[in-house]
Amino acid sequence: MQQRGKPVFKEKFVELSETIFKGETTFTNDPTTFWDTYFLLPINTKCIFEFIETTSEESLLGRRNNINSxxxxxLERMTASDITTAVEQTRQINAIILLTCLVRALFKKKxxxxFNIIDLLTGLDKADASLGKLISALDTLLxxxxxxxxxLSLAITLSAGNDNVNQNSFNGYFMHHDLSTTLFSVIADDLSSDVEVRNATMLLAMLSNYNKYETRNPYLHVLSQYKQESVLEKLATIYTDILNDMTRKYxxxxxxxESITKSVVTYMSSWFPGSSKTPFIDIDNAHTLIDFPPADSAMLxxxxxxxxxxxxxxxMITRSITKSNNNTSGNTTAAIQxxxxxxxxxxTFASYLFQHNRNDRSFVYTKLVMLILLRFCEETRLLTAMVGQETxxxxxxxxxxxxxxxxxxxxxxxxxxxxxxLVLFLKHNMRKKLDMATYKLSLSVMHRILSFLYKRRIRLDYHWTELWCTLTTxxxxxxxxxxxxxxxxQEFNPFLASLLTVFNMCVTHGEVFLHDTKSFDSLFYEIIRSSDDFMALSHYVTESSIAGKKGQTAMTTSSSDRSPPLSSNNFANIRTICNHFKPALEEGQVAQQIKYPSPDQVMALIQEHFATLTLAPMDKLEQFSPYTEIPNEMGYFRYLLRMVVGDYLTWTMTPFL
Incomplete structure (x- = not known):
């Protein structure tokens, strides 16, 4: 006699869900009882994903009535106003979880x-009314x-879509019903958990960047005008914690x-059995850095x-710098710290990000951090605070x-x-496929700093020789x-023009902002040492200018680029320096019978002949066009938004995947 196998246990939620996703309509016989029972059961998100994943798109569309239901x-449970018992509260929460899972799963169907997804959820004829009602319900529930x-999880899922926020029709409903004030209230609420504050912050970022170049974005407008200092302070604290956490991972x-002695001891100790071995991590292996920068970077x-x-x-950043080192007490200092x-x-985080810039994600986030630094360096009051006394x-x-x-x-x-x-970025990102756009950006940040120092006649105590060596490299x-x-x-000419602008700022105005004559002499030393490179690039610019006049090419930058034009005049003072010191250097070599002069001998020659050097004045070197996101960076921010959303969903939405 054949023994029967034990029946496979199937939880009630899975059993009822099968009837819906297989197209059965028995639940319509008594819908009130069915849904009351259904929403009391614990939501098995895994089974919902499996049902949708294993069902073809055509079959799903054929069962749109059930999914509409x-x-x-x-939506009926989410908008219910008579939530007075724990049972009704459970039904409401389960309805939100189920809808989050359903929407996320549908967006994963390639x-x-x-329009298909909206049709499956609401029907196209009811979309405006139903989705408008949904966003209003979210406003209340938040x-x-x-x-x-x-x-918040549901709102992020709706807004993110399949990670292409700008192409997601659901975000149009978020624009019609502005949740920005509500999201700021979530951030401000002391009862909000860290995860809730983080999700509200990210949702605000996503919605603020939705089609912001095509139409007026209400979220971005509120963000730009927001003045509640306690909330801005809380955001500053959140970002400080995120940046510190990412830095620790690096x-x-x-x-x-680790000193040389310590590293040798560590290496030798690994020869002996029983010794504790520290795992070796090859930071030059691109695969090692595949998870860097951390997905938390999306919050930036x-x-x-x-x-x-x-x-x-x-x-508030400016005030914090000027007051953070004062010993005064009071609420103001505490608020801006x-x-x-x-x-x-x-x-600190930027220094790690810039040194480990080894994949597409890190390139994108590196540029974002560089743009933040650029904006900082366009704020004169902030720069002044950064070099103020006791700061x-x-x-x-x-x-x-x-x-x-x-x-x-x-x-x-x-x-x-x-x-x-900036020096760390310039040093550690030289590759055959040079990221010239970000290099130009870093040089633009440097130019703004040098312009500020020159205009304010500030002598900055800095190891300038490191900058000279990096620039000549x-x-x-x-x-x-x-x-x-x-x-x-189109990328190379603006990059080269920016590099030469930094050189010319230092050569022409260095006496104003360098803190000692030795730093100025070392600049001329590095220029003389790099004279062949300067001449090669000067020849390229001259030849390209001639060709441009003949209609073959042009040295001007594109109409959307606001960098200075590139011409042979950029090399005028550099050529003068090389032509002035090189003959004197050659004469000295002959007179002293030295084939290879030492750095000290070259520096002595520079000091001796500096008084007879005459450089041509270069007007408007300190001027620059203020940063504008439009039109230069529109393509970049559209791409960044997709990456940010993908990273954030990977980082935070795992339970729904």
Whole structure:
């Protein structure tokens, strides 16, 4: 006699869900009882995903009536006003969870269009009324502590779509019903959990960037005008924590404080059995850095929007720098302290991000951080605060890749740390496929700093020789790879023009902002050492200008680019320096019978002949066009938005995947 197998247990929620997704309509016989029972059961999100994943798009569309019924039942519970018992509260929460799961699963079906998904949820004829009602319900539920977290997850799922926020029709309904005030209230609420605040912040970022170039975006408008300092302070604290957490993840890659002796001992100890072995991480292996920068970087989008559009946010950072080191007590100092910490944390994180820029994601986030630094360096009051008396601070910078910058053991002006970040970027990102757009951006940040120092007649105590060596290294790399780089003239010409502008600022106005004559002499030393590279690039510019006059090409930048034009005049003073010192250097070599003069001998010659050097005046070197996101960066921010949403969903929405 054959023994019967035990029946497979199937939980009630799965059993009822099968009847819906298989197209059965028995639930319509007594819909009130069915849905009351259904929403009391624990939601099995995994089974919902499996049902939709294993059902073809055509079959789903054939069962739109049943899916419409799920949406309608969820919406009915979400909009219910008589939630007075724990049972009704459970039904409401389960309705939100179910709808979140349903929407997320439908967006993962690649062959379902936006119209297909709306048709499946509401029917096209009822879309405006039903989805408008849904957003209004979310507005109400976000104000209730018990439903806040679930409602934020649903709102993010609706707004994110399949990660293409700008192409997501659901966001049009968020624009018609502005939730910005509600989202700020969630951030401000002391009862909101860290996850809820983070989700509200990210949702605000997504909605603020939705089609912002095509129509007026109400979220971006509110963000730019927001003045509640306690909330801005809370955002500063949130970002400080996120930046510090991401920095710690980078620091786990390599012990930056490990001395040569310690590293040898560690290596030798691994020979002996029983010794504790520290796993070796090859930071030069691109696969090692595949998860870097951390997905938390997605949150930086709203930080950029605040820095770029909100004057109050910049003002609070400025005040925090000037007052953070004062010993005065009071609410004002306490309120602005987080902004000073935010800036320090950002500069530290930037140093790690810039040194480990090894994949497409890191390139995109590197540019975002560089744009934040650019905006900082266009704010004169902020720059002034960064070099004010008693505003020095310690900023830890990444030392995981050689050669590291000189280790500074005392507090210094924050402006020095920004220059250090730029130097680290320039040093550690020279590759055959040079990211010329971001290099130009970093040089633009440098130009703004030098222009500020020159206009304010501020002598900055900084290890300038590190900057000179880095700039000439970039120059040499450019000269060596000129044949490849010049093929992309629309990127190369603005990049080269920016590089020469920085050189010319230092040559022409360096006496104003360099803190000692030795720094100025070392600049001329590096220029003389790089004379062949300067001449090669000068020849390229001259030849291209001649060809441009013949109608073959042009040295001007594109109409959308606001960088200075490139011409042979950019090399005028550089040529003068080389032509002035090289003959004197050659004469000295002959007179002293020296084949290879030492750096000290060259520096002595520079000091001896400097008085007879005459440089041509270069007008308007300190001027620059203020940063504008439109039209230059529109394509970049559309691409960034998709990456940010993808990273955030991966980071936070795992339970629904």
């Amino acid at each position: 799920i949406f309608s039942a969820c 062959r379902l269009s936006q 104000h209730q502590q018990v439903t806040k977290s679930y409602s 620091q786990l890659l390599k012990d930056e404080d 989008l709203l930080l950029y929007d605040l820095v770029n559009t909100n004057p109050r946010f910049i003002s 987080p902004f000073s910490k935010l800036l320090v944390s950002l500069l 020095e601070q310690m900023v830890r910078l990444c030392r995981q890749r050689p050669p590291p910058l000189p280790k500074v053991k005392k507090p210094r002006f924050l402006l020095c740390a920004i220059i250090d970040d 970039v120059l040499h790399f450019t000269s060596v790879h000129l044949d490849q780089l010049k093929l992309k003239s």
